[in-house]
Amino acid sequence: MTGKITIKEIAKHANVGTTTVSRVLNNHPYVSDEKRRRVEQAIAALDYHPSQTARHLRGSPSGLLGFLTDDVATTPYAVDIIRGAQDVAWAHNMVLLVADSGGNARFAEAAVNVFRERAVEGIVYAAMYHRPVDLPPGLEGLPTVLANCFLENRKAPSVVPDEFYGGYQATAAAIAAGHQRVGFINLWEEDPKIAPFPAIHGRLRGYRQALEDHGIAYDETLVRYSIQTPQENYRHTSELMTLNDPPSALFCGNDKVAMNCYSALAALGLAVPEDVAVIGFDNIAHIAGGLLPALTTMQLPHYEMGRWAVQYLMGNRGKDLAPVQVALPCPLVRRESI
Amino acid sequence: MTGKITIKEIAKHANVGTTTVSRVLNNHPYVSDEKRRRVEQAIAALDYHPSQTARHLRGSPSGLLGFLTDDVATTPYAVDIIRGAQDVAWAHNMVLLVADSGGNARFAEAAVNVFRERAVEGIVYAAMYHRPVDLPPGLEGLPTVLANCFLENRKAPSVVPDEFYGGYQATAAAIAAGHQRVGFINLWEEDPKIAPFPAIHGRLRGYRQALEDHGIAYDETLVRYSIQTPQENYRHTSELMTLNDPPSALFCGNDKVAMNCYSALAALGLAVPEDVAVIGFDNIAHIAGGLLPALTTMQLPHYEMGRWAVQYLMGNRGKDLAPVQVALPCPLVRRESI
Secondary structure (H helix, E strand, O other): OHHHOOHHHHHHHHOOOHHHHHHHHOOOOOOOHHHHHHHHHHHHHOOOOOOHHHHHHOOOOOOEEEEEEOOOOOOHHHHHHHHHHHHHHHHOOOEEEEEEOOOOHHHHHHHHHHHHHOOOOOEEEEEEEEEEOOOOOOOOOOOEEEEEEEOOOOOOOEEEEOHHHHHHHHHHHHHHOOOOOEEEEEEOOOOOOOOOHHHHHHHHHHHHHHHHHOOOOOOHHHEEEEOOOHHHHHHHHHHHHOOOOOOOEEEEOOHHHHHHHHHHHHHOOOOOOOOOEEEOOEOOHHHHOOOOOOOEEEEOOHHHHHHHHHHHHHHOOOOOOOOOEEEEOOOEEOOOOO | OHHHOOHHHHHHHHOOOHHHHHHHHOOOOOOOHHHHHHHHHHHHHOOOOOOHHHHHHOOOOOOEEEEEEOOOOOOHHHHHHHHHHHHHHHHOOOEEEEEEOOOOHHHHHHHHHHHHHOOOOOEEEEEEEEEEOOOOOOOOOOOEEEEEEEOOOOOOOEEEEOHHHHHHHHHHHHHHOOOOOEEEEEEOOOOOOOOOHHHHHHHHHHHHHHHHHOOOOOOHHHEEEEOOOHHHHHHHHHHHHOOOOOOOEEEEOOHHHHHHHHHHHHHOOOOOOOOOEEEOOEOOHHHHOOOOOOOEEEEOOHHHHHHHHHHHHHHOOOOOOOOOEEEEOOOEEOOOOO
């Protein structure tokens, strides 16, 4: 059934020439992103799969990619990185071998061994929150792209969320809604090994820049750092709202902070968004969509990072990977809390 | 490095004989579950991997298993099914090919084709909430185990949560804490194609049985069905608590219902658990651990279902799979809300 689909049909469906389809299938670099996406979508829509035999004739060794994560389980919404990676792999008739090390270094090494045994053609290494990482040993010579993480020495390509613009846009959205005093309950974490520093520092810089660009003075009494227990999130909200000159909008470091912020505001008799606007971060669907009123928040680009990582691997097959560092936007998801 | 580990060392680590290790490695049926687990743990702890060559000499065709899900993305906490499956696959030196169809039938068929091209030795088909499913075409002759779902005709082995005992234990926990009037905000869903019927009906039966076993009359005014919007969850809570004879405990169909239940109780000036006890279902860590007070809830056995499915495949290699139907317990996770 799928064998009957021709390059011509894909070209027609994608509204491009057959040469373009051929180039995408052979990972030729001279294809625009827009056309490559249309062809990938057509390939997915038509269930086209070049036969394994044909692949081997073209010299494609295994058709496998390794996907190694540190810990999907503790931040399950980040599985969208896997979905994004899978969708692009699929369009290229590549199969993703997924291994979740659970943060265990020995497991990660063992996974790398399996990937090598199976002759994967490339690796996506994904962290479940944005941070610097050390790669497990054994990846030398294997094309590797980092998603939601990066090497301190920047020697491998990586794709991460643009924390700065996320913080900027959240703050700017509050200002655009008429708020001049915008509180910020930023994240904090005692353990430097797991502290989400790029998020903490990037979003704070964005917050400050947005204030500056709108002529609002930075007031450090409005900025809090929460170690992210429900009790601390609640306490910071209560303390901010009982200042002599309290904020009228609260930008929360993540949706869980916002959830506790809602409780603290309710206890003070303050309504969202009438009395206080609230903006979250992460867009965890269960929380953001489940709160009353539904939470306006910033989308972490998990799906897009997964896509980008595999696209970069596929677009550079057989070549050394240039260590580009890409930051993808965190768009505002507007619901009802501002 | 891993090549130096011998069966003798594994046996020593697991405190079993070398014959037992050998049997586990060759998926021999005459090994107790307890010993099999100890050997699997030792294999994982020691990073033991029999070489591909040795595997092929033993006639092991591909060392691959296919894992097909309908939609991880909308219920991300269910990725624990993948983790459980992966951990067992890993201990058997099998690699899991994970494909998420996103609920798209054409994609699911295409995934089955890829699994066949790669000569997977078995398939786990997992649904992201417990329900009857139709398998995609093309699986004929491939050993297939269903996780978190089942066939109406029960012709394939399946492992699901024990909804009845989940409902029973939640209700019994409330009664044990001294509550005689236990409200139940059960789930509902208009669309019969996606309605979580086993959860709805199984938990209701468990709720009724627990009341009966404790000599408490069933009162239908205390049972509500929520279509699971935040507004409806809130409304049902408010209505139950303003009855002439309101419940003193509320069993919620899932943690999201409980989250909105907390808001409605706060608006009525009722404290959890002093005025009203609340019990959830699902144990979504972000929500249950993030609420104030932290939510006592029932754990869906996602990880255990994934483990069971692959263990059943591995324990029956080369044999026809008996279509056993297994229901795993949903244990109570005690926090601070009862």
